[in-house]
Amino acid sequence: MADNSSQTDPGPGTLLQMQQELLQRWLKQSSGPADVSGMFDWWLKRAATAEGGAPPFMREFSNAWEQYLGLGRALAQSDANAADPAGRARSFAAIMNTWFEELGARFGQLPNFRSPPDPQQWWQTLMLGLGSSAPGLGSTASPPEFAALGLTRERQEAWQRFTRLLANYQEVQAKLARQWIHIGAETTKKFSARLSAAEGGTPARSMGSIKAIYDLWIECAEEVYGSVAHSPEYGQLIADLANSSNAVRAEQQRELEAWAKQFDVPTRAEVNSLHRQVKLLRAHLRAQAPASPKQSKKRPMRRRPRIAK
Amino acid sequence: MNSSLPDPQALSSEILDFGRRLSATLAAIGGAANARPGCSAKQRVWGEDKVALYRYEPLTKPAGITPVLICYALVNRPYMMDLQIDRSLIRRFLEAGLDVYLIDWGYPDGADRFTDLDDYINGYLHHCVQHIIDTHQIAGVNLLGVCQGGTFSLCYAALYPERIKNLITMVTPVDFKTPENLLSKWVQALDLDLLAQGGNLSGESLNSIYLSLMPFRLTQQKYVDIVQAGDDQRQLENFMRMERWIFDSPDQAAAALRQFLQWFYQENGLVTGSVTLGGRRVELSRITQPVLNIYASKDHLVPPSASVPLARLVGSADYTALAVDVGHIGMYVSARAQQDVPTKIAAWLGERES
Numbered sequence: 232m233a234d235n236s237s238q239t240d241p242g243p244g245t246l247l248q249m250q251q252e253l254l255q256r257w258l259k260q261s262s263g264p265a266d267v268s269g270m271f272d273w274w275l276k277r278a279a280t281a282e283g284g285a286p287p288f289m290r291e292f293s294n295a296w297e298q299y300l301g302l303g304r305a306l307a308q309s310d311a312n313a314a315d316p317a318g319r320a321r322s323f324a325a326i327m328n329t330w331f332e333e334l335g336a337r338f339g340q341l342p343n344f345r346s347p348p349d350p351q352q353w354w355q356t357l358m359l360g361l362g363s364s365a366p367g368l369g370s371t372a373s374p375p376e377f378a379a380l381g382l383t384r385e386r387q388e389a390w391q392r393f394t395r396l397l398a399n400y401q402e403v404q405a406k407l408a409r410q411w412i413h414i415g416a417e418t419t420k421k422f423s424a425r426l427s428a429a430e431g432g433t434p435a436r437s438m439g440s441i442k443a444i445y446d447l448w449i450e451c452a453e454e455v456y457g458s459v460a461h462s463p464e465y466g467q468l469i470a471d472l473a474n475s476s477n478a479v480r481a482e483q484q485r486e487l488e489a490w491a492k493q494f495d496v497p498t499r500a501e502v503n504s505l506h507r508q509v510k511l512l513r514a515h516l517r518a519q520a521p522a523s524p525k526q527s528k529k530r531p532m533r534r535r536p537r538i539a540k
Numbered sequence: 541m542n543s544s545l546p547d548p549q550a551l552s553s554e555i556l557d558f559g560r561r562l563s564a565t566l567a568a569i570g571g572a573a574n575a576r577p578g579c580s581a582k583q584r585v586w587g588e589d590k591v592a593l594y595r596y597e598p599l600t601k602p603a604g605i606t607p608v609l610i611c612y613a614l615v616n617r618p619y620m621m622d623l624q625i626d627r628s629l630i631r632r633f634l635e636a637g638l639d640v641y642l643i644d645w646g647y648p649d650g651a652d653r654f655t656d657l658d659d660y661i662n663g664y665l666h667h668c669v670q671h672i673i674d675t676h677q678i679a680g681v682n683l684l685g686v687c688q689g690g691t692f693s694l695c696y697a698a699l700y701p702e703r704i705k706n707l708i709t710m711v712t713p714v715d716f717k718t719p720e721n722l723l724s725k726w727v728q729a730l731d732l733d734l735l736a737q738g739g740n741l742s743g744e745s746l747n748s749i750y751l752s753l754m755p756f757r758l759t760q761q762k763y764v765d766i767v768q769a770g771d772d773q774r775q776l777e778n779f780m781r782m783e784r785w786i787f788d789s790p791d792q793a794a795a796a797l798r799q800f801l802q803w804f805y806q807e808n809g810l811v812t813g814s815v816t817l818g819g820r821r822v823e824l825s826r827i828t829q830p831v832l833n834i835y836a837s838k839d840h841l842v843p844p845s846a847s848v849p850l851a852r853l854v855g856s857a858d859y860t861a862l863a864v865d866v867g868h869i870g871m872y873v874s875a876r877a878q879q880d881v882p883t884k885i886a887a888w889l890g891e892r893e894s
Contacts, residue, residue, distance in 0.1 A: 292569075295763030296562065303555050439546050441554050445764065452756040460722055460753075470729035477734040484738070499739075503653070510654050517663075 302448065303441045389489075393482045400475040406468055414455050421451040564771035572776035577619045577785060580631050582642070586671045590646030591664045593671060596622075596634055603637030605889050606705050607672050609681045610642045611665060611696075613688035614796065615746060617788050618644050620872050621686070623781055627873040632882030638889070641681075643668050643689075648793040653739050656795040657803075661695050662818040669696070669703050680705040680829075682889055687711050687842065687868075691804060694850075695815065698822045701829060706892055708832045708885060711839055711871050713846040714824075714853065717808045720843035722753055727805040736798040743789030753840060782873070811849065824850075830858035830892050834881060839868040860888065 379387035425447060426438070438444055459465050484499065491498045546554065586593040610630070612618035621642065622630040633640050643665065648655060672681050680703045685693025690712025697704045716724050726749075735741070751758045769775040809815035815822040831854050835847035844863065851859055864881060866874045871881070 292763050292766075295760045296767070298760060299764045300555070300558070303551065303558075439550065441546065441551065441558075442764075446761070449756045449761045453754060456755065457722075461719075461725060463725070466725040467729050469726045470731075474729075474731045474734060477731065477738055480738050481734060502650070506651060506654050 299441075299445055302445050389482075389486065393479075393486070396475065396479045396482055400472075400479050403468065403471045403475045407472060410459060410465060410468065414452070414459055417455040417459075418448075418452045421455060422448055425451065558767060561767045561770045565767050565769060565776065568771040568773055569776050569780065572773060572780045575624075575777035575781050575784075577623050577781050579625045579628055580622050580634060585641075585675075586668065588664060588667060590648065590652070591668075592644045592646065593668045594642045594644060596630060596640040596642070598637070598639070599631070599634040600637050602639060603886070603890065605638055605886070605893050606678060606680070606682050607639040607641055607676055608633065608708075608889070609668060609672055609683050610640065611668075611683060611685045611689040611693045612643060612645070613686060614645050614660070614792060615688055615789060617785060617790070618642055620785050620869075623785065623873060624778070627778070627878065629872060629878070629882050632878060633886065636882060636886035638886060639676075641668070641672055645790070647790040648740060649791065650739065653794040655793040657692075657695075657799045658818050660796055661692050662699070665692060665696050666700070669700070673703065678705075679703075682706045682708070684708040684710065684885070685712055687713075688800070691800075691810070694810060694824060694827070695817060695822045697829070698824050698826045699817060699820055701826050704827075704829055706830045706832070706889060707827060708834065708888075709847070709850065710834045710881075711836055711842045711847070711868055712833070712850070713804070713842045715808065715811050715846050715849040716805045717811075718843060718845035720845050723749070723841065724805050727801055730801065730806075732798050732802050732806075735801075736794045738794075740791040740794050741797055742791050743787075746789050746792060747787055750841070782869075811853065824853040825855040827854040828856050830860075830888075831856045832860045832862065832885065832888050834862045834864060834871070834885075836866045836868055836871045837863050838866060838870070841868040858892075 379385070379391065426444070438447065488498045488500060580599075581597040582594040583597065584592050585595045610618070610621060612621065622628045625631060630640055630642070645660075645664070669681055669683070673679070683693050683697060683704050683706075685691070685708070687710070690709040691714070693707060693709060694712070694714070697707045713721075718724075766776070766779050769779065803809040803815050807814050810822070810824060813821065813823055831850070833847060833850050835842070835844050837844055848861065851861060862881075862884060864871060864877055866877050871877050
């Protein structure tokens with residue numbers, strides 16, 4: 232059955248009208264509203280009231296569209312304020328540079344690249360919780376490396392190991408962030424240079440629309456990113472990030488296993504052991520069984536052993 | 541000032557036009573989100589664990605060509621081969637009278653973390669081939685390996701050459717250490733023991749890696765570009781089907797992934813001949829049957845330089861390379877590939893049928 236909701240639902244028409252009003256206001260203001268997300272917020276709120284809520288993919292769309300319209304706003308502002316071509320190019324570039332910060336933040340939120348809790352913060356919370364005001368153990372002190380002693384020696388060592396791994400992971404993340412800043416800076420330079428060339432009347436292609444400028448921005452960003460991403464240093468950094476993240480995860484897993492044992496809950500190690508046994512048994516069975524039932528039928532029949540009378 | 545940048549009037553018009561298109565897109569995309577992939581009728585004819593073998597129902601008179609078994613990658617779902625009527629390699633094959641089988645590897649879970657490449661290639665793939673051989677009473681099948689499935693197919697053909705009549709590889713990595721291969725550069729220093737210790741790799745993690753190969757185009761530009769579709773339901777449905785497929789990535793069995801990364805990416809085992817499966821060495825020189833190697837000249841995942849070296853590694857005297865001017869995904873869905881590739885494959889197989 233055809234979906235005719237767009238004809239009967241007044242929502243899209245209202246949305247269009249709202250958008251046009253917002254855009255007109257937005258374009259008229261030299262400083263512009265703080266952001267353009269209102270257009271998307273309205274739709275998302277409306278969609279959220281529908282059965283099942285806003286579709287998850289809408290977030291992806293609205294992120295991209297907000298940034299695209301951000302470019303339009305940058306263009307509108309620079310057109311009003313900047314007189315020289317180089318100034319306009321720099322103005323775009325400065326605003327575009329903030330995209331990298333947002334992208335960097337999104338990258339940090341991806342699965343397996345999630346920021347772990349900060350050991351420093353944990354230590355501060357612990358100190359505050361204990362009400363510690365002892366000299367040398369102030370709430371701003373770094374987690375010290377105590378020698379593990381006594382009955383809980385192993386637990387202390389596990390904790391120390393964990394905080395070291397976390398610190399290592401954060402160090403790698405900081406290196407990655409520096410790479411992204413570098414990518415952002417280089418993209419800005421490249422974008423400015425190409426845009427200035429376009430403004431100076433030597434464009435490689437037409438820059439007569441926001442879309443064309445946006446595509447140029449993406450092209451510059453991908454070129455710069457590609458050159459960095461192919462470098463041995465970046466390859467090592469990505470591997471370090473994965474390795475340090477996996478090391479933190481493995482340590483967390485070890486802790487969970489210890490807890491599971493305390494409560495007599497099956498551990499991953501025990502489940503793994505069972506899976507290995509099943510796999511081995513199946514391999515034995517497979518080795519003994521014919522390749523397929525039909526194939527076994529095609530095999531020549533063995534002669535029955537004669538029974539001596 | 542000789543400016544080629546948009547003037548304020550053009551800027552206003554463009555923004556307003558974008559707003560109109562955006563409204564239309566937002567209104568229409570909800571319906572498009574429900575567009576289901578898959579268009580050709582098929583029957584499940586064999587299965588083991590989570591793996592299923594499908595046979596597609598014929599659309600026309602049989603061409604009298606040995607059945608084709610499609611071995612797809614583990615990293616995405618195989619319905620990409622039959623996405624929709626006008627974007628389906630399988631449908632074009634059926635229209636050419638081919639008898640088509642497809643392996644669906646399923647969605648591995650925690651119970652499959654020790655499933656390794658030996659299980660996939662000497663186990664599941666071997667059993668699929670055996671099923672077709674038994675069903676049709678033939679000596680060997682036509683094997684078509686796609687992407688990672690192409691690497692599996694090369695291993696299988698090298699181990700069981702007598703069971704393969706013709707081998708077709710499509711966007712298949714062979715040399716994993718070429719300068720253009722970004723993924724390979726990132727994998728070299730990975731601690732694979734640590735990776736495998738964490739269990740299966742989630743499809744979500746895998747996708748984030750793929751996105752980071754071209755982050756600006758894949759997380760930004762394509763969502764801006766789709767606004768141009770406005771309320772074009774057909775275009776939006778195409779987009780949403782692709783979107784669904786791209787992010788419908790099964791988790792990767794830990795043991796198989798570990799071996800794949802180590803043997804192929806880190807050790808470049810197909811080139812060095814160091815891969816061993818089920819106690820037998822994989823030697824591509826043992827592949828002496830006709831080989832058709834199809835690669836995409838704009839492929840960012842499997843660059844042409846990763847596929848082309850197959851020519852010097854196989855032992856076949858009947859080797860054909862076919863470069864298609866598309867990207868990795870375009871090989872399955874672009875109009876150009878839809879026009880050329882299935883027809884050429886069917887013709888190539890037909891010529892070698894006698």
